[in-house]
Amino acid sequence: MNLLSAENISKNYADRWLFKDLNFGLQQGQRVAFVGINGTGKTTLLRVLAGLETPDTGSVSTRKAIRVTYLGQQPVFDESLTVEETIFASQNDTLRAIKDYEHVVNDPNHKPDDLQRVMELMDTLNAWDYEAQVQQILGRLGILGELLQRNVSMLSGGQRKRVALARVLIEEPDVLLLDEPTNHLDLATIEWLENRLSSPTLTLLMVTHDRYFLDKVANEIVELDKGQMYRYQGNYAYFVEKKADREMREATEVEKARQLFKKELDWMRRMPQARGTKQKARIDAFYITKEKASTNLSKQQVELSVKTTRQGGKIIEAEHLNKKFGDNVVLDDFSYVFKKKDRIGLVGPNGAGKSTLLNMLTGKLKPDSGTIDVGLTTVFGYYTQTELEFDPTQRVIDIVKEVAEVVELANGDVLTASQFLNLFLFPPAQQYTLVSKLSGGEKRRLQLLRVLIKNPNFLILDEPTNDLDLATLNILEDFLLHFTGCLLIVSHDRYFLDNLAEHLFVLEPGGAVLNFPGNYTDYRDYLAERETEAALEEEEKAAKASRAAAKATAAAPAPTPPPAAQPPKRRASFAEKKEFEQLEKDIAALEKEKEQLVANLATGQGSRQDLIAWPARLQAVDKELDAKGERWLELSDFM
Template sequence: MNLLSAENISKNYADRWLFKDLNFGLNLGQRVAFVGINGTGKTTLMKVLAGLEAPDTGSVSVRKGIRVTYLGQNPVFDESLSVEATIFASQNDTLRAIQEYEHVVNDPDHKPDDLQRVLERMDALNAWDYEAQVQQILGKLGILGELLTRNVSQLSGGQRKRVALARVLIEEPDVLLLDEPTNHLDLATIEWLENRLNSPSLTLLMVTHDRYFLDKVANEIVELDKGQVYRYQGNYAYFVEKKADREMRETVEVEKARQLFKKELEWMRRMPQARGTKQKARIDAFYVTKEKASTNLNKQQIELSVKTTRQGGKIIEADHLNKKFGDNVVLDDFSYVFKKKDRIGLVGPNGAGKSTLLNMLTGKLQPDSGTIDVGTNTVFGYYTQTELEFDPSQRVIDIVKEVAEVVELANGDVLTASQFLNLFLFPPAQQYTLVSKLSGGEKRRLQLLRVLIKNPNFLILDEPTNDLDLATLNILEDFLLHFTGCLLIVSHDRYFLDHLAEHLFVLEPGGAVLNFPGNYTDYREYLEEREAEAALIEEEKAAKAARAAAKLAAPVAVSTAVAPSPQKRRATFAEKKEYEQLEKAMATLETEKQDITAKLNGGSGSPQDFAAWGARLSALNQELEEKELRWLELAELG
């Protein structure tokens, strides 16, 4: 059953057609994701479908009685309302009854008559199950207690997004339109949201860059490319495969059209008179072939190959850092010595202090106690969540020239600011566009360019995936995989973290920081294993208590049964990771030991060299012995 449809819609923006004569339909139970590069018009198309913007041509129709709700990237509220009033602003009778019930129950001075009235109203509308769902949504999104009474004008960007998300989920519309729903949400909330949206009865249209979220939630991908719509029945992995097939077929078709065009052009130049039906058809076909042959097959690519400043021996040494705001302890005795090519993911719930730690490492914020020693050759590149600041009169190229007129690439080539912008998908015609006319994703891409143009050797990326399209993310990941400096990433994008982070700083309650060896999926498996072990311990305690109770109740008897031998403990996930790393470390140490032994046996070198080699060999033997003992302990656990 078709719930929403668009017929021949077109939209022009800044003298450019975003899409033209586009047709689209959404059926009951479809969970569709829009994808496409930044600036192709995904957000604009969503707003047109939601009825917030009118198309320049064509029409959008919604089936009678169907409610459509839209969640934008930057939610707009009545700033005079409280959070509670904003969430329950729907005209839904059940929601109004729940709001009144919550208000009375939370009022310590409520009257008995008022409580009786709201209870009867809840019973009459069978609202109790709905009320439980509302409480679950608010709880999972962290909208509780004092926050409900706060005015929406006082909320941070992340809190506003959560309030808007709570409102659309509580309303339970027939069609849900979500534009980047995972932005500003922490990892645990994203996992809860994807499980909630992964429902066969839900009709959903969304724009998101989160590839795990796409794989879990979407059952169809719609690509917006050069004003055309391409549909793929399946998840993100299926889309990637079929998109490559489509592009390969298009390449073959265009090449054939170009060959045919050369032949037909010679015939057209002889000025044929279209007297016959066949000649007229051939002339018409020529113009169709000409259009196909002129298709641009050159795919713009971002070449992120900027030169990296050489790192020194010391990078950053953080020693016993402590930080708190009021009674809230954000960081408790954190120490770490950063090493070359460190690739660290920083994770934790919203408000845990991730940005605080980043600001301390970069000197923007001082710790309450402890020291941070930054190496003289360490050059930071800090990509923050703060939106790009610019003057309304500034153009794209002005933003880049503020930092550098030329850019040196890794291969030694030097590019002008204009040439570098072109590599970042800002063609010459767009470089003199006012920055205010760029899409949100294009502004973020420009902001990233400004960070990389400084040739940093210590990259700090705070939520770099927000608003970037999938093509840009894939190329950014490829660059970061080959980046030779240190990398510290804060991201809610699990796919991004899994591909780039080799270990994690996990911010825990009370300011503790867990240094976990592995990526985010490894960490999730570790948590599940720990939860399973905790559940098993509880089961064993309960069984032990039951046996003790049974023993007290039963008559004393002499038992000849042999007591079972204690079950051998198995290695935890962290111990398995440590075992793997020990094997690699021992192999490296053995190689170094062989090299030093060869130098000692070679007989060439100064007395100072032999003394240094001998001292190093002794240290290597001791380190190897310690690692071998630990390796044997872990091997016993299996």
């Protein structure tokens, strides 16, 4: 039975139907991804299913008591709340208890009575395991310490997305609706989220263009194409294969319909009036054939073939660059001489300084020390994460004409701004609409177009895959593979990086930059090998220490025999014998408890209460062992 259902839903936007009479159902355990070119209505459909927009026709329903949570591309918050209040805004009793507990624990001036009260409430609701899950989510998303008390109105775009993601994951709804969940996340966090959302018990519906993420998380792909919905039971690789099969079948069917249409058109001209039932049926069939024969199978494609400005011998020479903000060292003694056809990926956690380095190379930011020498023929094309800025009265074509009236292609052809827009999937009718009416992906595509028509020979792309559809991404990759200038890419899209980057700049803690020869998957394999080697080294060290200890024991001189004559020993009393026997049992039990406590602390997987209680108990056990051990030694002399 469906947890979420939509029947005959339609939506009209800006005088065109995004989709019409669609039916959709989502069952327990399904992990479905919507795909399609920008502007087909994926985000709109997700918002309709979430109940945030009303369909023009049809209805959306959920099973009784089912909780549905939506994560949008641009999260909306109550700007007066703190991050902590926003994350724990749910009416869930357990979440409220965890919120109170976190607030008290993080308050250095809390009262003992308050701590006792919140801990008792956590015990009553059995919330400790849930609290540990909350801590893991907040930790992996970097929402800790001072950030929890910051007002959400002060957060950056990336921080807002991570706070919104933390909120929906912590709420643990029955159905998750996610719109571009990987945007603004670093690569390590994406891989963690990927593993978390791959659970077979999770039910989710998402819009994403991250192909590795699609492959790992989705077990069904739904394509929106020309207002119709096509479902594919499988991951992204399966979808690509079956979509090609479907398009081939459609092409065959349309060709047959066109041949039949010519034949039936001749008959219609000879028989304009239908006098019999058979003739009426044939006329009805003619119009069905006509509609099928009129199907437009032509594919719109982005033709990224602009001319590249000639590049001289010197491109960019960066020597001993240093940059820090306060006490935070972002770049420490970075040097590199860029060469022709360099294809570099720039990776590192959020806040490591990727955008800072790009801004220094392009002259937007000065280093604290060091020099950047840019060649006279170097022409930058800098595609930033900053959203396209425009006047509300501007049309699409106005945005392009601000940069160039005509564009020269690689083959020497010259196109007008309007013709070039058409190649970028902006047909003439759309070119004169207001930019404000474009979807997020269409605005990003327009922004990319503005960068490319400058004929750059040093192309810097800062998160270019955000909001671009799969068709545009594939063709953008094809263009970049044939781009003859220098290419420097920051992207959280691992598929994109693997296809294009030949080596990486890896920003490490303390401002160091590792120049790694290979793509992102090569780098991940390298890290895995280093971890394995480190573990083997530790094992070898432990084995050597053990062998050395055994050798030392074997080489030790034999103990000196006792003197021949010994004074008579005092014999233990009955009570002392019983005490001695009990001490042996107590010491064994304490040793076992100590081993368990050490093992628990090594995993670090307990609740916050456990992580506080375990070290204190370990200290107490050690004291008891010392005391009982001394008493055991005293009594052993009399046994």
